[in-house]
Amino acid sequence: MLLECFIFGVITFLMTGVQCEVTEVLAEAGSQAVLPCKCSPSPSMPPAIIWSKADKGTVWRKEKSGLQYRGSSWSQKGIQRAQCPHSQFETGDYSLQINNVNEEDGGMYSCRVEHGDQFTKNEVMLRIIKVSVSPSGHIWGNDVSISCDVTPWPYGATVQWMLNNSPFVHQTGITSNRDTAKSVVRGKATARLTGNWTCVVGYKGIEGRASAMLTVKGIIQPSEDNTKVYAAVGSAVTLPCVFSPGLIPSNQVWDKLKPEFLFEPAPGQLPSSFSSSPLSSQLPWEKSASLKEVAFEDDGKYRCSGTIEGQRLSRSMQLVVAKIDSSIPSKKTGSVTLTCQLTDPSEVIDYEWVHVVYDLNGTQSVGSIQKGKTLSITKVSEDNWGEWACRFYGKEGILGNVTYHIQLMSGQSGQKSSGLSQNTAATVGLSFLLLILLLILAQMYKNHQRRKRLFRYPALETIVHTTSNEREERERNQVKK
Known part of the structure; x- marks a missing residue:
């Protein structure tokens, strides 16, 4: 009895085949979805393959004779979206490929592979x-x-x-x-x-x-409010205000916000060097402004605003101004102390002093580098005088820099002071000799002009000579007596 039941079960298995569990496939809309269907290949005879969808009928079918059929709804502009690659059949892979899947393609699919009297059926759930x-x-x-x-x-x-x-x-x-x-x-x-x-x-x-x-259309630069822009005193700076390409704002305005109004910032007076006139090279959606010469008091918040499709868009930014304060503790030793000052140093994490050196051709190179907000030079000499730049850094790199020029003055070193004094004395002496020479030349010129005036009147010259001769002869006679 048990043997008969076992034989009956085997015959039933061979006649009806095996039904696998439902396979889940997740695919992005517009991509290619691959629905798996694999079973052991039969080398003796070609299989018959049928792919179908629960609500659309046959998707793709291949008869044992080799003839293929495709569902009419699985073509797009004459191109078949569903196919089974023949190159994989020899390995028993009868997976279905669906190109450019959409939401309507989601649902239950079944794959039936027939080898003679045997068949295998797989079910696949495609989710888009x-x-x-x-x-x-x-x-x-x-x-x-x-x-x-x-x-x-x-x-x-x-x-x-x-x-x-x-x-x-x-x-x-x-x-x-x-x-x-x-x-x-x-x-x-x-x-x-x-x-x-x-x-x-x-x-x-x-x-x-x-x-x-x-993608969001609006003011794309700066991308966030309260973006900091760094500039050195006396330099020029650009305050960016760039709208999305193609968006041309109406009623575009620049304001400087007063710091005392915390919740509703009120417009203040723009600096004298402020200019919002667009350059000829700017595109219509670029509304950046500039300060031609930044002053230390120009720091603060600025706001750019404009109307797009009836909606008022604005972006605020903060101008941070940097300068270098200098102090001379002792003129005798020639020491100098430089301090890098910023109106808002909250984002600064490091300071760096760089000595900028120029050669005869004007080529710039970097000399010594020192760390810290303050630079102290105990004795100014030819090795450290000239231009010093203070660079300040944030978390993402350098934020800006400001420069200062140290003059090499007399009295800052003994030998240089002595040499300078000798040069000054020589210069004064030469100037005195030149003055005496000019006085002598002036006197000679005056005598020459006087003689020249006398030679214009011969009779007067004769009278003068006769008078002069008579005076000389009377003087000789008086001496003889």
Whole structure:
């Protein structure tokens, strides 16, 4: 009796084949989905293969004779989307490839492989993952939602959101929820939500993902409010204000915000060197401004604003001004102390002093480097006089720099002072000799001019000579007596 039951079971197995468990496949909309179907190949005869979908009938079929049939709904612009690669049949791989899958392709598929009187049947559940962003145009500050749809939805699945390849952390003003068929993230369109959104779906030990890009139109530079711009006293600086390409704002205005108004900043007076006139090379959506010569008191917050599609967009930035304060503790020793000052050093983590050296050709090179906010030079000499630059650094690198020129003055070293005094004495002596020479030349010139005037009147010259001769002869006669 037991032997008969065993034989009957074997015959039933051989006649009906084996039905496997349902295989889950997760695929992103628009990609290629591969539905697996593998069984032991039969070297004696070619198999018959039938792929079908629960609600669409036959997808792809191959008879034992080699004839192939495709469902009419599986072509797109004359190109068949569903196929089984023949090159894999010899290994017993009869997987179905569906190109450019969409949400309607989701559902249950079955694969039936017949070898003579034997057949194998596999069932595959294809689920399509799609990430969509709405609305299509994302103006800065408007409401936006990012949704992850899975068709059909796998109940009990886990969903994780990633933004720019990093796990998304929920922030204030951003909500997320999952209804019966999708997971949704909602918030305001800002730089925090800009980037590549990826929905990762985990179900029964497998994982599928889909992505979509969220771009926000508005002021793209600077990307965040209160961005710091660093400038040195006396230099020129550009305050950036760039809108998204193609967005031309109306009623564009620049303001300087008064620091005493914390909650509702009020516009203040712009610096005298401020200029918002666009350059000829600027594009219509570039509304940056400039300060031609920065003063230390020009620091503070500036705001650029404009209207796009009836919505007022603005971006604020902070101008941080740097300068170098100098002090001379002792003129006798020639010592100098330089201090690097910033109106807001909150982001500065390191200071660096660099001695800038120039050769005869004007080529610039870097000499000695010292660390610290303050530079102390105990004795100014030819080795350390000239230009010094203070560089200040933040977490992401250099923020800016400011320079100071140290003069080499007399009395700062004994030998140089002595040499300078000798040169001064020689210069004074030469100047005195030159003055005497000029006086002699002036007197000679005056005598020459007097003679020249006398030679113009011969009769007068004769009278003068006669008078002179008579006077000389009377003087001789008086001497003889």
